[in-house]
Amino acid sequence: MVSISQLAESLGKSVRTIQHWVASGVARPINLDTYRRDGGYTFSADEAERLSKLFGGLGAKEAAEIVGVTPQYLNELALSGHIPSELRKVGKRERRFYKKEDCFVLRDQLHTDINKKTSKFGAKLTPFSNGWRIFEYIEHEGKKGLISNTRPLIITGEDGRSYKITCAGEMSPWPERKYQVQKGFVDFRFPIPRAIVHPVYDLLRALLENLGSKNIQIFETKQGDYFVRCRSGSLRFSDVTFDLLQKNVVNGILEKSRDTILLRPDAVVRYVSFTKAAFEIVKRAADDSNMGFDEALNMIIISRKISDDLT
Template identity: 25%
Template sequence: MSKYLDVQEVANMLGVTPATIYKLINHPEVSKRIEPVNRLTYRGDGGYRFSADSVELVKDQVIKKDLTIADTAKLLNRSKSFVHGLIQEGKLKSYEDIYRGKKTFFIKKEDLEQYNKDVKEKPKGLWETIYDKKTGVFLFQPYFNNGELARVMSINKNGSARAKIMLKTSSIELTLEEALELGWKPTYLIEEKKQVTAYGYARFVFPIPRSLDSVIYQVIDELFKAAGPYNIRVKTDEMLEVEIKKTTLAGITETTEPDLVNRLKTFVHSGEIVLVHNGTVIDPGYSSILMYLPHQTKKELLSEAESKGMKLHDYLTEFFNNKFGLK
Protein backbone atom coordinates (compact mmCIF):
# COMPACT_ATOMS: atom_id res chain seq x y z
CA MET A 1 0.00 0.00 0.00
CA SER A 2 3.01 2.28 -0.50
CA LYS A 3 1.21 4.35 -3.15
CA TYR A 4 -1.14 5.64 -0.47
CA LEU A 5 -0.51 8.33 2.14
CA ASP A 6 -0.20 7.61 5.88
CA VAL A 7 -1.64 9.82 8.67
CA GLN A 8 1.52 11.89 9.14
CA GLU A 9 1.87 12.57 5.41
CA VAL A 10 -1.76 13.73 5.19
CA ALA A 11 -1.30 15.93 8.26
CA ASN A 12 1.79 17.52 6.68
CA MET A 13 -0.09 18.16 3.42
CA LEU A 14 -2.95 19.86 5.20
CA GLY A 15 -0.87 21.72 7.79
CA VAL A 16 -2.58 20.13 10.78
CA THR A 17 -1.67 17.66 13.52
CA PRO A 18 -2.20 13.89 13.25
CA ALA A 19 -4.82 14.26 16.02
CA THR A 20 -6.94 16.35 13.64
CA ILE A 21 -6.74 13.64 10.99
CA TYR A 22 -8.00 11.04 13.48
CA LYS A 23 -10.93 13.37 14.30
CA LEU A 24 -11.75 13.58 10.62
CA ILE A 25 -11.59 9.80 10.24
CA ASN A 26 -14.22 9.37 12.96
CA HIS A 27 -16.31 12.48 12.29
CA PRO A 28 -20.00 11.80 13.14
CA GLU A 29 -21.14 13.23 9.79
CA VAL A 30 -20.17 10.85 6.98
CA SER A 31 -19.93 13.74 4.50
CA LYS A 32 -17.30 15.41 6.68
CA ARG A 33 -15.06 12.36 7.13
CA ILE A 34 -11.78 11.59 5.49
CA GLU A 35 -12.15 7.97 4.46
CA PRO A 36 -9.12 5.67 4.67
CA VAL A 37 -8.83 2.94 2.04
CA ASN A 38 -8.19 0.38 4.76
CA ARG A 39 -10.63 1.18 7.54
CA LEU A 40 -11.17 -2.53 8.30
CA THR A 41 -7.55 -3.69 7.97
CA TYR A 42 -5.57 -0.66 9.21
CA ARG A 43 -4.15 -2.52 12.22
CA GLY A 44 -2.51 -5.15 10.06
CA ASP A 45 -1.34 -2.51 7.58
CA GLY A 46 0.51 -0.54 10.25
CA GLY A 47 -1.96 2.36 10.28
CA TYR A 48 -4.50 4.14 8.14
CA ARG A 49 -3.79 4.83 4.47
CA PHE A 50 -5.47 7.43 2.24
CA SER A 51 -5.79 8.15 -1.43
CA ALA A 52 -4.93 11.61 -2.77
CA ASP A 53 -8.56 12.08 -3.81
CA SER A 54 -9.84 11.57 -0.24
CA VAL A 55 -7.41 14.22 1.00
CA GLU A 56 -8.73 16.71 -1.57
CA LEU A 57 -12.27 16.15 -0.33
CA VAL A 58 -11.47 17.43 3.18
CA LYS A 59 -9.20 20.34 2.31
CA ASP A 60 -12.01 22.85 2.76
CA GLN A 61 -12.51 21.63 6.32
CA VAL A 62 -8.96 22.27 7.49
CA ILE A 63 -7.78 25.26 5.45
CA LYS A 64 -9.03 28.59 6.74
CA LYS A 65 -10.85 30.74 4.23
CA ASP A 66 -11.99 33.46 6.66
CA LEU A 67 -11.29 34.79 10.15
CA THR A 68 -11.82 32.63 13.24
CA ILE A 69 -13.03 34.00 16.58
CA ALA A 70 -9.41 34.13 17.76
CA ASP A 71 -8.30 35.98 14.61
CA THR A 72 -11.11 38.51 15.00
CA ALA A 73 -10.44 39.05 18.71
CA LYS A 74 -6.79 39.77 17.93
CA LEU A 75 -7.67 42.29 15.21
CA LEU A 76 -10.14 44.09 17.49
CA ASN A 77 -7.82 43.89 20.51
CA ARG A 78 -10.69 42.29 22.43
CA SER A 79 -11.33 38.97 24.12
CA LYS A 80 -12.85 35.95 22.36
CA SER A 81 -15.86 36.23 24.68
CA PHE A 82 -16.43 39.78 23.43
CA VAL A 83 -16.49 38.56 19.80
CA HIS A 84 -18.87 35.73 20.73
CA GLY A 85 -21.12 38.37 22.29
CA LEU A 86 -21.13 40.46 19.11
CA ILE A 87 -22.18 37.40 17.12
CA GLN A 88 -24.94 36.44 19.57
CA GLU A 89 -26.29 40.00 19.56
CA GLY A 90 -26.30 40.10 15.75
CA LYS A 91 -23.79 42.95 15.60
CA LEU A 92 -21.21 40.92 13.67
CA LYS A 93 -22.11 38.56 10.84
CA SER A 94 -20.66 35.05 10.93
CA TYR A 95 -21.21 31.52 9.66
CA GLU A 96 -20.43 28.06 10.98
CA ASP A 97 -18.34 25.47 9.18
CA ILE A 98 -16.13 22.52 9.98
CA TYR A 99 -12.52 23.43 10.65
CA ARG A 100 -9.96 20.91 11.84
CA GLY A 101 -12.64 18.42 12.65
CA LYS A 102 -15.05 20.59 14.63
CA LYS A 103 -17.68 23.27 14.07
CA THR A 104 -16.17 26.76 14.13
CA PHE A 105 -17.47 30.29 13.68
CA PHE A 106 -15.98 32.24 10.78
CA ILE A 107 -16.16 35.95 10.03
CA LYS A 108 -15.58 37.36 6.56
CA LYS A 109 -13.13 40.26 6.38
CA GLU A 110 -15.73 42.49 4.72
CA ASP A 111 -18.18 41.82 7.57
CA LEU A 112 -15.54 42.78 10.16
CA GLU A 113 -14.86 45.96 8.17
CA GLN A 114 -18.59 46.75 8.21
CA TYR A 115 -18.73 46.25 11.99
CA ASN A 116 -15.80 48.65 12.45
CA LYS A 117 -17.54 51.17 10.22
CA ASP A 118 -20.80 50.85 12.19
CA VAL A 119 -18.93 51.44 15.46
CA LYS A 120 -17.27 54.58 14.10
CA GLU A 121 -20.58 55.91 12.79
CA LYS A 122 -22.64 55.21 15.93
CA PRO A 123 -24.83 58.17 16.99
CA LYS A 124 -23.01 60.74 19.06
CA GLY A 125 -24.25 62.75 21.98
CA LEU A 126 -25.87 59.87 23.86
CA TRP A 127 -25.50 59.51 27.61
CA GLU A 128 -23.58 56.41 28.63
CA THR A 129 -24.98 53.72 30.92
CA ILE A 130 -22.96 54.40 34.04
CA TYR A 131 -24.23 51.92 36.63
CA ASP A 132 -25.41 48.33 36.94
CA LYS A 133 -27.43 47.96 40.14
CA LYS A 134 -27.24 44.14 40.09
CA THR A 135 -23.43 44.01 40.26
CA GLY A 136 -22.74 47.45 41.77
CA VAL A 137 -20.35 48.17 38.90
CA PHE A 138 -20.05 51.72 37.57
CA LEU A 139 -18.37 53.35 34.59
CA PHE A 140 -14.59 53.87 34.90
CA GLN A 141 -14.53 51.89 38.17
CA PRO A 142 -10.89 50.91 38.87
CA TYR A 143 -9.90 47.27 39.37
CA PHE A 144 -6.52 45.90 40.46
CA ASN A 145 -4.79 42.54 40.04
CA ASN A 146 -1.18 41.95 41.10
CA GLY A 147 -0.44 45.67 40.95
CA GLU A 148 -1.96 46.15 37.48
CA LEU A 149 -4.79 48.62 36.88
CA ALA A 150 -7.94 48.07 34.80
CA ARG A 151 -11.08 50.17 34.44
CA VAL A 152 -14.70 49.51 33.49
CA MET A 153 -15.04 51.06 30.03
CA SER A 154 -18.59 50.13 29.04
CA ILE A 155 -21.84 48.89 30.55
CA ASN A 156 -24.27 47.67 27.91
CA LYS A 157 -27.70 46.62 29.13
CA ASN A 158 -29.43 46.41 25.74
CA GLY A 159 -32.70 45.44 27.39
CA SER A 160 -31.29 42.12 28.62
CA ALA A 161 -31.45 40.85 32.19
CA ARG A 162 -27.67 40.80 32.54
CA ALA A 163 -25.56 43.79 31.60
CA LYS A 164 -22.52 43.25 29.40
CA ILE A 165 -19.67 44.92 31.27
CA MET A 166 -16.23 45.36 29.70
CA LEU A 167 -12.97 46.16 31.51
CA LYS A 168 -9.83 47.43 29.85
CA THR A 169 -6.30 46.66 31.01
CA SER A 170 -3.13 48.13 29.54
CA SER A 171 -3.17 45.46 26.82
CA ILE A 172 -6.58 43.79 26.40
CA GLU A 173 -10.30 44.05 27.16
CA LEU A 174 -12.13 41.52 29.34
CA THR A 175 -15.71 40.88 30.32
CA LEU A 176 -16.47 41.38 34.00
CA GLU A 177 -16.88 37.60 34.38
CA GLU A 178 -13.46 36.94 32.82
CA ALA A 179 -11.83 39.60 35.00
CA LEU A 180 -13.28 38.21 38.23
CA GLU A 181 -12.17 34.68 37.34
CA LEU A 182 -8.63 36.00 36.79
CA GLY A 183 -8.59 37.64 40.22
CA TRP A 184 -9.36 41.28 39.38
CA LYS A 185 -10.97 43.14 42.30
CA PRO A 186 -12.57 46.61 42.51
CA THR A 187 -10.54 49.25 44.31
CA TYR A 188 -13.65 50.79 45.85
CA LEU A 189 -17.46 50.67 45.68
CA ILE A 190 -19.92 53.56 45.58
CA GLU A 191 -23.06 54.19 47.61
CA GLU A 192 -26.52 54.49 46.02
CA LYS A 193 -27.09 57.96 47.43
CA LYS A 194 -30.49 59.65 47.36
CA GLN A 195 -31.26 61.39 44.08
CA VAL A 196 -30.90 65.18 44.28
CA THR A 197 -34.16 66.83 43.21
CA ALA A 198 -32.81 70.38 42.79
CA TYR A 199 -32.71 71.66 39.22
CA GLY A 200 -29.58 71.62 37.14
CA TYR A 201 -26.26 69.92 36.62
CA ALA A 202 -22.76 71.32 36.88
CA ARG A 203 -20.83 70.31 33.77
CA PHE A 204 -17.22 69.20 33.51
CA VAL A 205 -15.49 68.78 30.16
CA PHE A 206 -12.30 66.70 29.99
CA PRO A 207 -10.04 65.64 27.13
CA ILE A 208 -10.25 61.89 26.48
CA PRO A 209 -7.78 60.29 28.93
CA ARG A 210 -4.75 58.65 27.31
CA SER A 211 -4.03 56.20 30.10
CA LEU A 212 -5.98 54.28 32.73
CA ASP A 213 -4.17 56.07 35.57
CA SER A 214 -4.89 59.54 34.12
CA VAL A 215 -5.64 62.30 36.65
CA ILE A 216 -8.89 62.82 34.72
CA TYR A 217 -10.16 59.41 35.79
CA GLN A 218 -9.00 60.18 39.32
CA VAL A 219 -11.12 63.35 39.36
CA ILE A 220 -14.13 61.39 38.05
CA ASP A 221 -13.52 58.76 40.76
CA GLU A 222 -14.01 61.46 43.39
CA LEU A 223 -17.19 62.72 41.71
CA PHE A 224 -18.66 59.20 41.71
CA LYS A 225 -17.74 58.71 45.38
CA ALA A 226 -19.40 61.97 46.38
CA ALA A 227 -22.52 61.90 44.18
CA GLY A 228 -23.33 58.21 43.82
CA PRO A 229 -24.68 56.76 40.56
CA TYR A 230 -28.03 58.60 40.41
CA ASN A 231 -26.75 62.18 40.46
CA ILE A 232 -24.19 61.97 37.68
CA ARG A 233 -24.17 61.29 33.95
CA VAL A 234 -21.43 60.82 31.37
CA LYS A 235 -21.12 61.40 27.63
CA THR A 236 -18.12 60.48 25.46
CA ASP A 237 -17.63 62.04 22.02
CA GLU A 238 -14.58 64.08 21.04
CA MET A 239 -14.41 65.07 24.71
CA LEU A 240 -15.44 63.36 27.93
CA GLU A 241 -18.36 65.23 29.52
CA VAL A 242 -19.52 64.66 33.09
CA GLU A 243 -22.61 66.36 34.50
CA ILE A 244 -23.34 66.23 38.22
CA LYS A 245 -26.16 67.41 40.46
CA LYS A 246 -25.41 69.70 43.41
CA THR A 247 -22.91 67.68 45.45
CA THR A 248 -20.60 68.24 48.39
CA LEU A 249 -17.16 66.62 48.41
CA ALA A 250 -16.83 66.28 52.16
CA GLY A 251 -13.31 66.79 53.51
CA ILE A 252 -11.98 67.97 50.14
CA THR A 253 -10.58 71.48 50.69
CA GLU A 254 -7.74 73.58 49.30
CA THR A 255 -5.76 72.53 52.37
CA THR A 256 -6.40 68.77 52.29
CA GLU A 257 -6.55 68.20 48.50
CA PRO A 258 -5.21 71.30 46.71
CA ASP A 259 -4.48 69.47 43.44
CA LEU A 260 -7.98 67.97 43.23
CA VAL A 261 -9.67 71.31 43.95
CA ASN A 262 -7.52 72.99 41.30
CA ARG A 263 -8.49 70.33 38.73
CA LEU A 264 -12.17 70.75 39.54
CA LYS A 265 -11.80 74.49 38.87
CA THR A 266 -9.84 73.80 35.68
CA PHE A 267 -12.32 71.40 34.10
CA VAL A 268 -15.65 72.87 35.24
CA HIS A 269 -17.50 74.21 32.19
CA SER A 270 -20.73 75.40 33.76
CA GLY A 271 -21.65 75.67 37.41
CA GLU A 272 -19.62 76.77 40.38
CA ILE A 273 -16.94 75.30 42.63
CA VAL A 274 -17.75 76.71 46.08
CA LEU A 275 -15.21 76.29 48.87
CA VAL A 276 -16.63 75.84 52.36
CA HIS A 277 -14.87 75.20 55.66
CA ASN A 278 -15.37 71.41 55.60
CA GLY A 279 -15.40 70.56 51.92
CA THR A 280 -16.07 71.62 48.34
CA VAL A 281 -19.53 72.16 46.90
CA ILE A 282 -20.26 71.60 43.22
CA ASP A 283 -23.23 73.86 42.45
CA PRO A 284 -25.04 73.90 39.07
CA GLY A 285 -25.88 77.56 39.65
CA TYR A 286 -29.49 77.26 38.48
CA SER A 287 -30.96 76.46 41.90
CA SER A 288 -30.40 79.98 43.23
CA ILE A 289 -31.82 81.53 40.05
CA LEU A 290 -34.98 79.43 40.11
CA MET A 291 -35.50 80.15 43.81
CA TYR A 292 -36.24 83.80 43.07
CA LEU A 293 -38.47 83.25 40.03
CA PRO A 294 -42.24 83.51 40.41
CA HIS A 295 -44.09 80.20 40.40
CA GLN A 296 -45.84 81.07 37.10
CA THR A 297 -42.49 81.80 35.41
CA LYS A 298 -41.08 78.46 36.53
CA LYS A 299 -44.23 76.78 35.24
CA GLU A 300 -43.86 78.47 31.85
CA LEU A 301 -40.19 77.48 31.63
CA LEU A 302 -41.08 73.88 32.43
CA SER A 303 -43.82 73.89 29.78
CA GLU A 304 -41.41 75.30 27.18
CA ALA A 305 -38.83 72.62 28.04
CA GLU A 306 -41.41 69.85 27.75
CA SER A 307 -42.59 71.16 24.36
CA LYS A 308 -39.01 70.63 23.11
CA GLY A 309 -38.78 67.19 24.71
CA MET A 310 -36.19 68.43 27.19
CA LYS A 311 -35.73 68.41 30.94
CA LEU A 312 -35.72 71.84 32.56
CA HIS A 313 -32.01 71.86 33.44
CA ASP A 314 -31.13 70.92 29.82
CA TYR A 315 -33.41 73.63 28.50
CA LEU A 316 -31.83 76.23 30.79
CA THR A 317 -28.34 75.14 29.76
CA GLU A 318 -29.24 75.55 26.10
CA PHE A 319 -30.94 78.90 26.79
CA PHE A 320 -27.94 80.41 28.57
CA ASN A 321 -25.48 78.99 26.03
CA ASN A 322 -27.42 80.59 23.18
CA LYS A 323 -28.04 83.82 25.07
CA PHE A 324 -24.43 84.45 26.02
CA GLY A 325 -22.64 82.63 23.22
CA LEU A 326 -21.29 79.88 25.47
CA LYS A 327 -20.20 76.48 24.18
Protein backbone atom coordinates (compact mmCIF):
# COMPACT_ATOMS: atom_id res chain seq x y z
CA MET A 1 0.00 0.00 0.00
CA VAL A 2 1.07 3.58 -0.68
CA SER A 3 0.10 6.47 1.59
CA ILE A 4 -1.08 9.77 0.17
CA SER A 5 2.12 11.52 1.27
CA GLN A 6 4.27 8.84 -0.38
CA LEU A 7 2.26 9.11 -3.58
CA ALA A 8 2.49 12.90 -3.59
CA GLU A 9 6.26 12.77 -3.12
CA SER A 10 6.76 10.20 -5.88
CA LEU A 11 4.73 12.29 -8.35
CA GLY A 12 6.18 15.63 -7.31
CA LYS A 13 2.74 16.90 -6.34
CA SER A 14 1.23 18.29 -3.15
CA VAL A 15 -1.01 16.26 -0.86
CA ARG A 16 -3.77 18.79 -1.59
CA THR A 17 -3.48 18.00 -5.31
CA ILE A 18 -3.90 14.27 -4.64
CA GLN A 19 -6.93 15.03 -2.46
CA HIS A 20 -8.42 17.05 -5.32
CA TRP A 21 -7.85 14.09 -7.68
CA VAL A 22 -9.72 11.83 -5.28
CA ALA A 23 -12.63 14.29 -4.98
CA SER A 24 -12.89 14.56 -8.77
CA GLY A 25 -12.63 10.80 -9.31
CA VAL A 26 -9.25 10.88 -11.02
CA ALA A 27 -7.46 8.98 -8.24
CA ARG A 28 -9.00 5.91 -6.63
CA PRO A 29 -7.89 5.11 -3.06
CA ILE A 30 -8.59 1.71 -1.53
CA ASN A 31 -10.08 3.23 1.64
CA LEU A 32 -12.45 5.82 0.27
CA ASP A 33 -15.02 5.10 2.98
CA THR A 34 -12.64 4.76 5.92
CA TYR A 35 -9.85 7.26 5.12
CA ARG A 36 -10.73 9.48 8.10
CA ARG A 37 -10.42 6.62 10.51
CA ASP A 38 -7.28 5.39 8.78
CA GLY A 39 -5.59 8.77 9.03
CA GLY A 40 -5.60 9.50 5.30
CA TYR A 41 -6.04 7.97 1.88
CA THR A 42 -4.02 4.92 0.86
CA PHE A 43 -3.57 3.53 -2.63
CA SER A 44 -2.74 0.17 -4.12
CA ALA A 45 0.58 -0.33 -5.91
CA ASP A 46 -1.30 -0.73 -9.21
CA GLU A 47 -3.13 2.58 -8.69
CA ALA A 48 0.10 4.35 -7.80
CA GLU A 49 1.67 3.00 -10.99
CA ARG A 50 -1.35 4.09 -13.06
CA LEU A 51 -1.19 7.61 -11.64
CA SER A 52 2.55 7.72 -12.22
CA LYS A 53 2.05 6.92 -15.90
CA LEU A 54 -0.74 9.46 -16.05
CA PHE A 55 0.85 12.32 -14.12
CA GLY A 56 4.55 11.51 -13.90
CA GLY A 57 6.68 14.42 -15.04
CA LEU A 58 5.99 18.13 -14.92
CA GLY A 59 2.91 19.97 -16.08
CA ALA A 60 3.24 23.04 -18.29
CA LYS A 61 3.25 25.51 -15.41
CA GLU A 62 5.98 23.76 -13.40
CA ALA A 63 8.09 23.09 -16.50
CA ALA A 64 7.76 26.70 -17.73
CA GLU A 65 9.02 28.00 -14.38
CA ILE A 66 12.20 25.92 -14.73
CA VAL A 67 12.80 26.98 -18.33
CA GLY A 68 11.98 30.62 -17.56
CA VAL A 69 9.25 31.13 -20.17
CA THR A 70 5.47 31.26 -20.19
CA PRO A 71 3.48 27.99 -20.41
CA GLN A 72 2.09 29.16 -23.77
CA TYR A 73 5.56 29.68 -25.23
CA LEU A 74 6.74 26.36 -23.80
CA ASN A 75 3.87 24.68 -25.64
CA GLU A 76 5.00 26.35 -28.88
CA LEU A 77 8.55 25.08 -28.30
CA ALA A 78 7.21 21.57 -27.69
CA LEU A 79 5.15 21.66 -30.90
CA SER A 80 8.19 22.80 -32.89
CA GLY A 81 10.30 19.97 -31.44
CA HIS A 82 12.61 22.04 -29.22
CA ILE A 83 11.73 20.00 -26.13
CA PRO A 84 10.37 16.44 -25.81
CA SER A 85 6.92 16.17 -24.26
CA GLU A 86 4.12 13.67 -23.89
CA LEU A 87 0.40 14.24 -24.40
CA ARG A 88 -1.82 12.36 -21.97
CA LYS A 89 -5.56 12.30 -21.58
CA VAL A 90 -6.52 13.42 -18.08
CA GLY A 91 -10.24 13.12 -17.64
CA LYS A 92 -11.79 14.69 -20.73
CA ARG A 93 -8.77 16.89 -21.46
CA GLU A 94 -5.36 16.31 -22.99
CA ARG A 95 -2.40 17.66 -21.05
CA ARG A 96 1.24 17.93 -22.01
CA PHE A 97 3.93 16.67 -19.63
CA TYR A 98 7.69 17.24 -19.55
CA LYS A 99 10.73 15.63 -17.95
CA LYS A 100 12.65 17.81 -15.52
CA GLU A 101 16.01 17.03 -17.13
CA ASP A 102 14.68 18.12 -20.55
CA CYS A 103 13.56 21.42 -19.00
CA PHE A 104 17.08 22.13 -17.71
CA VAL A 105 18.59 21.32 -21.12
CA LEU A 106 16.17 23.72 -22.86
CA ARG A 107 16.80 26.44 -20.26
CA ASP A 108 20.56 26.25 -20.88
CA GLN A 109 20.02 26.25 -24.65
CA LEU A 110 17.78 29.32 -24.56
CA HIS A 111 20.27 31.07 -22.29
CA THR A 112 23.05 30.37 -24.82
CA ASP A 113 20.89 31.63 -27.71
CA ILE A 114 20.05 34.81 -25.81
CA ASN A 115 23.72 35.47 -25.10
CA LYS A 116 24.53 35.07 -28.80
CA LYS A 117 21.82 37.55 -29.78
CA THR A 118 22.76 40.11 -27.13
CA SER A 119 26.53 39.88 -27.62
CA LYS A 120 26.23 42.61 -30.26
CA PHE A 121 25.38 45.07 -27.48
CA GLY A 122 28.67 44.52 -25.66
CA ALA A 123 29.80 42.79 -22.47
CA LYS A 124 26.83 41.89 -20.30
CA LEU A 125 27.15 42.92 -16.66
CA THR A 126 25.88 40.80 -13.78
CA PRO A 127 23.70 42.83 -11.36
CA PHE A 128 24.45 40.62 -8.35
CA SER A 129 27.09 38.00 -7.62
CA ASN A 130 28.90 36.55 -4.61
CA GLY A 131 27.30 39.02 -2.20
CA TRP A 132 27.95 42.18 -4.27
CA ARG A 133 25.47 44.52 -6.00
CA ILE A 134 26.59 46.43 -9.06
CA PHE A 135 26.78 50.25 -8.91
CA GLU A 136 26.83 50.31 -5.09
CA TYR A 137 29.44 52.29 -3.17
CA ILE A 138 31.91 50.53 -0.89
CA GLU A 139 35.08 51.22 0.99
CA HIS A 140 38.04 48.96 0.33
CA GLU A 141 41.39 49.33 2.03
CA GLY A 142 40.34 52.78 3.24
CA LYS A 143 39.35 54.02 -0.21
CA LYS A 144 35.85 54.76 -1.51
CA GLY A 145 34.86 53.06 -4.74
CA LEU A 146 31.98 52.01 -6.98
CA ILE A 147 31.29 48.41 -7.93
CA SER A 148 31.40 48.56 -11.73
CA ASN A 149 31.12 44.79 -12.25
CA THR A 150 30.38 41.85 -10.00
CA ARG A 151 31.68 38.95 -12.14
CA PRO A 152 34.59 39.43 -11.85
CA LEU A 153 34.43 41.93 -8.99
CA ILE A 154 35.71 45.23 -10.37
CA ILE A 155 35.95 48.37 -8.23
CA THR A 156 36.32 51.84 -9.76
CA GLY A 157 37.98 54.31 -7.42
CA GLU A 158 37.50 58.05 -7.02
CA ASP A 159 40.56 58.56 -9.23
CA GLY A 160 38.81 56.76 -12.09
CA ARG A 161 41.08 53.71 -11.98
CA SER A 162 39.59 50.23 -11.87
CA TYR A 163 40.98 47.24 -10.02
CA LYS A 164 39.94 43.66 -9.38
CA ILE A 165 39.48 42.24 -5.89
CA THR A 166 38.52 38.76 -4.71
CA CYS A 167 36.42 38.57 -1.57
CA ALA A 168 32.84 37.73 -0.69
CA GLY A 169 30.38 40.53 0.05
CA GLU A 170 27.47 40.84 2.43
CA MET A 171 24.98 42.78 0.32
CA SER A 172 21.47 41.47 -0.33
CA PRO A 173 20.39 40.79 -3.94
CA TRP A 174 18.42 43.35 -5.90
CA PRO A 175 14.66 43.08 -5.20
CA GLU A 176 12.76 40.32 -6.96
CA ARG A 177 10.05 41.72 -9.22
CA LYS A 178 7.53 39.86 -11.35
CA TYR A 179 8.94 38.95 -14.74
CA GLN A 180 7.21 41.03 -17.42
CA VAL A 181 6.20 38.90 -20.40
CA GLN A 182 5.03 41.75 -22.63
CA LYS A 183 6.80 41.79 -25.99
CA GLY A 184 9.41 44.43 -26.73
CA PHE A 185 11.93 46.50 -24.79
CA VAL A 186 12.73 50.05 -23.78
CA ASP A 187 16.40 50.72 -24.57
CA PHE A 188 18.72 53.40 -23.21
CA ARG A 189 22.30 54.37 -23.95
CA PHE A 190 24.20 56.28 -21.26
CA PRO A 191 27.80 57.49 -21.54
CA ILE A 192 29.81 55.85 -18.76
CA PRO A 193 30.54 58.63 -16.23
CA ARG A 194 34.12 59.41 -15.27
CA ALA A 195 33.11 60.29 -11.71
CA ILE A 196 31.81 57.52 -9.48
CA VAL A 197 29.24 59.89 -7.93
CA HIS A 198 26.97 60.74 -10.85
CA PRO A 199 23.22 60.93 -11.68
CA VAL A 200 23.62 58.09 -14.21
CA TYR A 201 24.62 55.67 -11.44
CA ASP A 202 21.71 56.90 -9.32
CA LEU A 203 19.40 56.16 -12.24
CA LEU A 204 20.85 52.70 -12.90
CA ARG A 205 20.37 51.77 -9.25
CA ALA A 206 16.81 53.07 -9.40
CA LEU A 207 16.08 50.95 -12.50
CA LEU A 208 17.34 47.81 -10.76
CA GLU A 209 15.45 48.67 -7.58
CA ASN A 210 12.13 49.39 -9.31
CA LEU A 211 12.15 46.87 -12.16
CA GLY A 212 14.10 44.03 -10.55
CA SER A 213 17.09 42.31 -12.12
CA LYS A 214 14.86 39.94 -14.14
CA ASN A 215 13.52 42.84 -16.20
CA ILE A 216 16.70 44.70 -17.00
CA GLN A 217 19.92 43.90 -18.84
CA ILE A 218 22.99 46.16 -18.74
CA PHE A 219 25.83 45.98 -21.25
CA GLU A 220 29.14 47.82 -21.45
CA THR A 221 29.71 48.70 -25.10
CA LYS A 222 33.02 49.04 -26.93
CA GLN A 223 32.19 52.73 -27.45
CA GLY A 224 32.32 53.38 -23.71
CA ASP A 225 28.56 53.48 -23.05
CA TYR A 226 26.09 51.56 -20.96
CA PHE A 227 23.43 49.98 -23.16
CA VAL A 228 20.43 49.28 -20.92
CA ARG A 229 17.55 47.09 -22.08
CA CYS A 230 14.39 47.14 -19.93
CA ARG A 231 11.06 45.41 -20.03
CA SER A 232 7.87 47.36 -19.37
CA GLY A 233 7.52 48.80 -15.88
CA SER A 234 7.25 51.95 -13.82
CA LEU A 235 9.61 54.15 -11.81
CA ARG A 236 8.95 56.58 -9.00
CA PHE A 237 9.60 60.22 -9.83
CA SER A 238 11.47 60.56 -6.55
CA ASP A 239 14.02 57.98 -7.74
CA VAL A 240 14.84 59.19 -11.25
CA THR A 241 15.04 62.27 -13.43
CA PHE A 242 12.63 62.14 -16.36
CA ASP A 243 14.81 64.44 -18.47
CA LEU A 244 17.83 62.17 -18.07
CA LEU A 245 15.78 59.16 -19.16
CA GLN A 246 14.21 61.00 -22.08
CA LYS A 247 17.56 62.32 -23.25
CA ASN A 248 19.10 58.85 -23.44
CA VAL A 249 16.21 56.64 -24.64
CA VAL A 250 16.92 55.00 -28.01
CA ASN A 251 13.90 52.74 -28.30
CA GLY A 252 10.54 52.70 -26.54
CA ILE A 253 8.11 55.17 -25.02
CA LEU A 254 8.26 57.08 -21.72
CA GLU A 255 5.07 58.42 -20.17
CA LYS A 256 4.44 60.57 -17.09
CA SER A 257 1.63 59.34 -14.87
CA ARG A 258 1.11 61.21 -11.60
CA ASP A 259 4.11 60.34 -9.45
CA THR A 260 5.50 57.62 -11.74
CA ILE A 261 7.27 57.26 -15.06
CA LEU A 262 5.93 54.46 -17.24
CA LEU A 263 8.23 52.51 -19.57
CA ARG A 264 6.40 51.16 -22.61
CA PRO A 265 7.98 49.09 -25.41
CA ASP A 266 7.38 50.48 -28.87
CA ALA A 267 5.94 47.15 -30.01
CA VAL A 268 2.53 46.07 -31.29
CA VAL A 269 1.89 42.32 -31.05
CA ARG A 270 0.03 40.69 -33.93
CA TYR A 271 -0.15 37.02 -34.90
CA VAL A 272 0.45 36.54 -38.60
CA SER A 273 0.99 33.61 -40.97
CA PHE A 274 3.98 33.41 -43.31
CA THR A 275 4.45 31.52 -46.51
CA LYS A 276 7.39 29.15 -46.25
CA ALA A 277 9.40 31.28 -48.70
CA ALA A 278 8.78 34.48 -46.71
CA PHE A 279 9.64 32.75 -43.45
CA GLU A 280 12.94 31.48 -44.84
CA ILE A 281 13.88 34.99 -46.07
CA VAL A 282 13.32 36.53 -42.65
CA LYS A 283 14.99 33.64 -40.83
CA ARG A 284 18.06 33.88 -43.06
CA ALA A 285 18.27 37.64 -42.47
CA ALA A 286 17.99 37.04 -38.70
CA ASP A 287 20.77 34.43 -38.74
CA ASP A 288 23.07 36.54 -40.94
CA SER A 289 22.62 39.62 -38.73
CA ASN A 290 22.62 37.75 -35.39
CA MET A 291 19.13 39.10 -34.68
CA GLY A 292 15.90 37.71 -33.39
CA PHE A 293 13.19 36.86 -35.94
CA ASP A 294 11.02 39.86 -34.91
CA GLU A 295 13.98 42.26 -35.17
CA ALA A 296 14.89 41.01 -38.64
CA LEU A 297 11.31 41.30 -39.85
CA ASN A 298 11.05 44.89 -38.61
CA MET A 299 14.40 45.72 -40.25
CA ILE A 300 13.22 44.35 -43.62
CA ILE A 301 9.92 46.23 -43.49
CA ILE A 302 11.50 49.54 -42.43
CA SER A 303 14.31 49.19 -45.02
CA ARG A 304 11.71 48.62 -47.74
CA LYS A 305 9.75 51.68 -46.57
CA ILE A 306 12.87 53.86 -46.65
CA SER A 307 13.73 52.55 -50.12
CA ASP A 308 10.23 53.34 -51.38
CA ASP A 309 10.38 56.85 -49.91
CA LEU A 310 13.69 57.56 -51.63
CA THR A 311 12.35 56.45 -54.99
